[in-house]
Amino acid sequence: MRLVRWGILATGNIAQDMAQALYDSADAEIVAVASRNLAKAEAFGETWNIPRRYEGYAALAQDPDVDIVYIATPHSHHHENMQLCLSAGKHVLCEKAFTSNARQAAECIALARQKGFFLMEAMWMRFFPAMQTIREWLQEDLIGDVRLIQADFCFDLPFDPEHRLYNPALSGGALLDLGIYPLSLTTMILGFPQQLRSHAQIGQTGVDELDSIICAYQNAQASLSCSMRINKPREAFILGTKGYIKIHDIFFSPEQLTLQMNGQAPQLKHYPFAGNGYIHELEEVHACLRAGKTESEIMPLDETLKLMELMDGLRAEWGVVFPGEIPK
Numbered sequence: 001m002r003l004v005r006w007g008i009l010a011t012g013n014i015a016q017d018m019a020q021a022l023y024d025s026a027d028a029e030i031v032a033v034a035s036r037n038l039a040k041a042e043a044f045g046e047t048w049n050i051p052r053r054y055e056g057y058a059a060l061a062q063d064p065d066v067d068i069v070y071i072a073t074p075h076s077h078h079h080e081n082m083q084l085c086l087s088a089g090k091h092v093l094c095e096k097a098f099t100s101n102a103r104q105a106a107e108c109i110a111l112a113r114q115k116g117f118f119l120m121e122a123m124w125m126r127f128f129p130a131m132q133t134i135r136e137w138l139q140e141d142l143i144g145d146v147r148l149i150q151a152d153f154c155f156d157l158p159f160d161p162e163h164r165l166y167n168p169a170l171s172g173g174a175l176l177d178l179g180i181y182p183l184s185l186t187t188m189i190l191g192f193p194q195q196l197r198s199h200a201q202i203g204q205t206g207v208d209e210l211d212s213i214i215c216a217y218q219n220a221q222a223s224l225s226c227s228m229r230i231n232k233p234r235e236a237f238i239l240g241t242k243g244y245i246k247i248h249d250i251f252f253s254p255e256q257l258t259l260q261m262n263g264q265a266p267q268l269k270h271y272p273f274a275g276n277g278y279i280h281e282l283e284e285v286h287a288c289l290r291a292g293k294t295e296s297e298i299m300p301l302d303e304t305l306k307l308m309e310l311m312d313g314l315r316a317e318w319g320v321v322f323p324g325e326i327p328k
Helices: 013-024 038-048 057-062 075-087 102-115 129-139 174-190 279-290 301-318
Strands: 004-009 028-035 052-055 068-071 091-095 119-122 146-154 195-202 208-216 221-227 236-240 243-247 256-261 267-270
Touching (some): 004 057, 013 028, 013 038, 013 279, 028 057, 038 052, 052 057, 057 075, 068 075, 091 279, 102 119, 119 301, 129 174, 129 256, 146 174, 174 208, 174 221, 174 236, 174 301, 208 301
Parallel strands (some): 004 028, 004 068, 068 091, 091 119, 146 221
Antiparallel strands (some): 146 236, 208 221, 236 243, 256 267
C-alpha cells in the first residue's frame, strides 16, 4: 500500500512535533516542507530528511506528489492557507483553532465539501487512547448522567507583545489557543450548551488573557478556564450521578485516568500514548483517506464550525476584535 505523502506548511514548534509523529508513522512520508523563509525550510528539511523545501506556500500547494498538507501557521493565517491548499487539490489537516472566526471556517468547510477533499481540525486531544476510553465509559454508563465538567488550561507566559498569544494581529488570546481544549472536551461529552456565561480579563494588547466560562445545559453544566497569565493544574473532571472520571494533568494529552464509581474504590488507569501523541491523530487521518472519507466522525467539521461560532460569541461579549474583523 502506498504511503500517504505529506507536505508541512510552516516550520514552528508544533510543525516539529508533527514532523516527529510523521517520521514515526509506518503509513506516512514527508515529501515537502514550505516556509516564508527558504533558510528555515532548508533547515527543517535537513532535520527531517525532507527532499523538497519551498520558499512560499504556493509551491507546496502545487506539488503534484503531495497528497495532504498539514497547516501549522498561526490561526490568523489558517483561512488563507486552507483556501490555497484546497483550491490546489490537496487534503488538509489544519491546526486548532481552525480559523480566526466562524465566517472563515464556514468558507473553508464549504470549499472542501464542494471539491470533495478531506479536511479536519487538528484537535489531537480527541484521539488519545485515554479519550477513546472515556467515550467508552460514558457509553457504558459507568458514571451515570454527566452533571458537571471542570477543565482548566492555564500557564504563566511572560508578556511579550510580539508573541502570538499576545498579538491580536495573529489572532492571539487565551480563548482560541487554550480555551478551545476545555470547550472541545465539553462539546465532545455534552454537545453544545443552551446558555453561556463568561468573564474575560483583557490585556494591554487587546487580547483576552484570563477567561472563565460556564456552559449551561438543561441538566448539566461545565466550568472552564484558560489563561496565559497564571499557573494552574491542567486537569479535568467529568462528574456524573454514579461517580466521576478524573483526567490527570495534562488533560489534553492524557495518560492517566481515575475512575471513581460511587461506593467503590477509585481505580487509577494508565493509557500510554505512542511517541509524542500526535500519531493517534494521524492514524485517524490515514484511516479516513484510505476509506475515501472527507471528514472524521471523531472531529466532524460541523462541530468545528459550531465551536468557532461559540468562540465568536464569547469574543463579541468581551469586545475582542481582531484586525480586519467587523465588530458584532
